[in-house]
Amino acid sequence: MKKLFLTALVVLLAVAGLSAQESMEVMKSYEGVYSSPQIPIQLHISVRGEHLTAQGTGQPSFELTYISPARYENRQAGIVIEFVTKENKLIMEQSGMRIEMTRSAAGSATKVVVKPEVLDTYVGVYGSPNFPAKITIKRTGNDLTAQVTSQPTVALDCKSERLFVNAALGLEIEFFPKEKKLVLRQMGQTLEMKREE
Structure with missing residues (x-):
């Protein structure tokens, strides 16, 4: 009887979904931009x-x-x-501190989805004679x-088929696949870069 109970308990736990991962739908429900008056940053999930x-x-x-459910x-x-x-x-919670952060209304906006074959036209290494480094898009x-x-x-978060952003860095990248280039905007600066690979 005891063995049957333990077997049933294991089956119930498995059926209840107490696995090593939450569903994609549940994880997407956490997405958003969170902030608190306690700290001067926003947290993008x-x-x-x-x-x-x-x-x-x-930050990167x-x-x-x-x-466990709802804990990461x-x-x-x-x-x-x-x-x-x-x-x-x-x-x-970090280093003994406990900070409550509230999700902004804008953080729960629907994500724009672009077809993989369109995204593939943006992939590559971009460079510019006006910028000493390369940018790799994957x-x-x-x-x-x-x-x-x-x-x-x-x-990068998708805002439209060609416009992608990283709000935490104040970064916008707009792709122009026919011209094999991108335009990067950050901190009031605009930089055009050509795809090299």
Whole structure:
């Protein structure tokens, strides 16, 4: 009888979905821009591929690992994030601090999806004689990333078929595939770069 009970309990836990990952739909419900009067940054939460990522204003993005329902962590940074979707907020714990952050209304906007074959026309290495580094654009699933030479990779959010942004960095990249170029806008500066590869 005891063995039958334990077997039934294991089956119930598996059916209840207590696995090592939440569904894509649940993870997407966490997406948004979160802020708090306690700290001077915004935290951008988004789904990249099959993972949840976080990015603080002016910082590179980092992957969050599932701990339990609505709880994620990044061990390297010592961060634990718990999502409280009914209250439209998250609670971030780091270095003994506990910070409540509220999701802005703009953070729950519907994501624009561009076909992979269109995204592929943007992929490549771009350069300009007016800029000493190269920018590499890559596609992962339905998402694009950008990486400046010797810098961390940053995620790009799609605003329209040709316009991608990273709000935390104040970065906009608009693609012109027929001309094999992109236009980068950041901090009031505009830079045109041609695809080299």
